[in-house]
Amino acid sequence: MAFSLEKSIEILERTPEVLFTMLHGISDDWTSNNEGEETWSVFDVIGHLIHGEKTDWVLRAEIILSENSVKKFEPFNRFAQFEESKDKTLPELLDEFKLLRNKNIDRLLSKNVTEKDFDKTGIHPAFGEVKLSQLLSTWVTHDLDHISQIARIMAKQYKEDVGPWIEYLKILRQ
Amino acid sequence: MAFSLEKSIEILERTPEVLFTMLHGISDDWTSNNEGEETWSVFDVIGHLIHGEKTDWVLRAEIILSENSVKKFEPFNRFAQFEESKDKTLPELLDEFKLLRNKNIDRLLSKNVTEKDFDKTGIHPAFGEVKLSQLLSTWVTHDLDHISQIARIMAKQYKEDVGPWIEYLKILRQ
Numbered sequence: 001m002a003f004s005l006e007k008s009i010e011i012l013e014r015t016p017e018v019l020f021t022m023l024h025g026i027s028d029d030w031t032s033n034n035e036g037e038e039t040w041s042v043f044d045v046i047g048h049l050i051h052g053e054k055t056d057w058v059l060r061a062e063i064i065l066s067e068n069s070v071k072k073f074e075p076f077n078r079f080a081q082f083e084e085s086k087d088k089t090l091p092e093l094l095d096e097f098k099l100l101r102n103k104n105i106d107r108l109l110s111k112n113v114t115e116k117d118f119d120k121t122g123i124h125p126a127f128g129e130v131k132l133s134q135l136l137s138t139w140v141t142h143d144l145d146h147i148s149q150i151a152r153i154m155a156k157q158y159k160e161d162v163g164p165w166i167e168y169l170k171i172l173r174q
Numbered sequence: 175m176a177f178s179l180e181k182s183i184e185i186l187e188r189t190p191e192v193l194f195t196m197l198h199g200i201s202d203d204w205t206s207n208n209e210g211e212e213t214w215s216v217f218d219v220i221g222h223l224i225h226g227e228k229t230d231w232v233l234r235a236e237i238i239l240s241e242n243s244v245k246k247f248e249p250f251n252r253f254a255q256f257e258e259s260k261d262k263t264l265p266e267l268l269d270e271f272k273l274l275r276n277k278n279i280d281r282l283l284s285k286n287v288t289e290k291d292f293d294k295t296g297i298h299p300a301f302g303e304v305k306l307s308q309l310l311s312t313w314v315t316h317d318l319d320h321i322s323q324i325a326r327i328m329a330k331q332y333k334e335d336v337g338p339w340i341e342y343l344k345i346l347r348q
Contacts, residue, residue, distance in 0.1 A: 001203045001331040010200045011328070021195045022321075026184045029175045127338035134337035141336055144329035145345040147196075151322035154185070155315045157175040162315055163308035164301035171319040174348075 003133040005113055008140045013105055015143040016098035019046065022150065024094060030154050031090055042150050046093040047081025049146060053100035055080075057139045058107050064122040064132045065111055071122040177307040179287055182314045187279055189317040190272035193220065196324065198268060204328050205264055216324050220267040221255025223320060227274035229254075231313045232281050238296040238306045239285055245296040 001007075023031060023042065031042040040048070060073050085093060111117075118133035155171045166172050175181075197205060197216065205216040214222070234247050259267060285291075292307035329345045340346050 001207065001335075003332070003335040007201050007203060010204070014196060014200070017195045018192060021191045022188060026188070027181050029181060030184070033175065124338070127341075130337060130339070133335060134339060137332040137335035138337075138339040138343070141329045141332050141339075141343050141346065144325040145343055148322040148325035148329070148345055151318040151325070155318035155322070158177070158311040158315050161175075161177040161307060161311035163304060163312075164298070165304070165308060165312040165315075167301075169312070169315050169319055171322055172315065 003118065003137050005136070008136050009105060009109075011140045011143060012101065015049075015147070016094070016101050018147060019049075019150070020094050020098065022147075024091060030157060033153075033157055035153055035156050040149075040153070042153055043085065043090055043093070044081055045146050045150055045153070046090065046097060047085035047088075048078070049143075050093060050097050050100060051077065051080045051084060052142070053097065053104055057135070058104040060122060060135055061108060061111070061113075061132060064120050064135065065113070065117060073122055073124055075125045177292065177311050179310070182310050183279060183283075185314045185317060186275065189223075189321065190268070190275045192321060193223075193324070194268050194272065196321075198265060204331060207327075207331055209327055209330050214323075214327070216327055217259065217264055217267070218255055219320050219324055219327070220264065220271060221259035221262075222252070223317075224267060224271050224274060225251065225254045225258060226316070227271065227278055231309070232278040234296060234309055235282060235285070235287075235306060238294050238309065239287070239291060247296055247298055249299045 023046075034041040034044070055074065056076050063071055063073060088096075113132070118131065120132045121129045122132075122135070124130045152171050152174060155169070159166070159172050162169060162172065197220075208215040208218070229248065230250050237245055237247060262270075287306070292305065294306045295303045296306075296309070298304045326345050326348060329343070333340070333346050336343060336346065
């Protein structure tokens with residue numbers, strides 16, 4: 001499937017609603033536990049998604065689309081959420097993510113990106129030159145990766161409870 | 175986390191809404207493609223979930239809770255959806271799943287299951303004796319497994335588009 005801005009927005013605009021539907025009002029046991037040492041809880045993942053909205057995707061797209069000659073991205077902090085989410089509740093994080101995501105989609109759409117822009121580039125701290133289409137398809141895929149991860153973290157809370165069925169549940173053995 | 179009927183229902187009742195939110199109205203490219211030979215599309219997965227509602231979870235719980243001395247489960251057909259979904263659309267499948275799931279939750283709740291029932295058993299075609307709590311926690315985990323799979327199938331449609339970022343996106347390398 002070739003990159004499409006419209007089809008990307010279809011996913012990006014749904015993610016906050018998907019997370020709200022999955023998580024709003026459920027017991028803390030599902031969202032505050034992780035998959036074991038050095039892994040993230042659902043709460044941590046939502047904080048990470050928020051940090052991405054604040055410092056990553058649209059800001060990088062704007063660098064690529066800008067007239068500046070310096071197109072270098074700032075490195076992304078993968079651990080910022082542990083500090084930033086500290087005094088917040090999960091419903092607060094879900095609302096904050098939704099608000100930021102909606103603003104960022106509007107901000108991206110306001111650039112009137114066309115196919116001619118897809119090959120424009122910026123400089124990633126680790127990968128060097130990357131295209132706008134690669135950045136935006138990564139934004140989409142990153143959402144889906146974390147939805148998948150959240151389902152896995154939750155499933156693992158029942159790892160000991162499923163008994164012999166663990167044989168059929170790949171998700172519990174990842 | 176120990177098995178809890180209430181916490182299980184929290185997930186089971188959300189799954190049709192989660193899938194509706196993720197999938198309703200999105201382009202066919204996301205839902206009709208699969209991950210490669212012998213794998214399922216999103217459309218196939220929803221058909222599989224429907225077949226589970228019709229022939230698996232609650233029916234097996236009823237066998238366990240029944241007064242019958244024969245507690246053997248029917249084997250589950252993992253390929254039934256290819257025939258059953260043939261002439262249906264994705265929105266039709268999403269609605270059908272929601273309807274069946276809601277009915278099945280009501281059917282389960284009508285049994286007034288208590289903790290004393292959790293250790294009651296039935297006979298699984300492959301595993302032999304299994305407990306009600308294992309069946310019900312597998313139902314929940316199975317939902318989450320397929321939500322995770324659906325996100326992965328969709329993400330893979332952009333596998334070629336993300337460029338070097340594939341290194342950070344585990345979901346694309348599964």
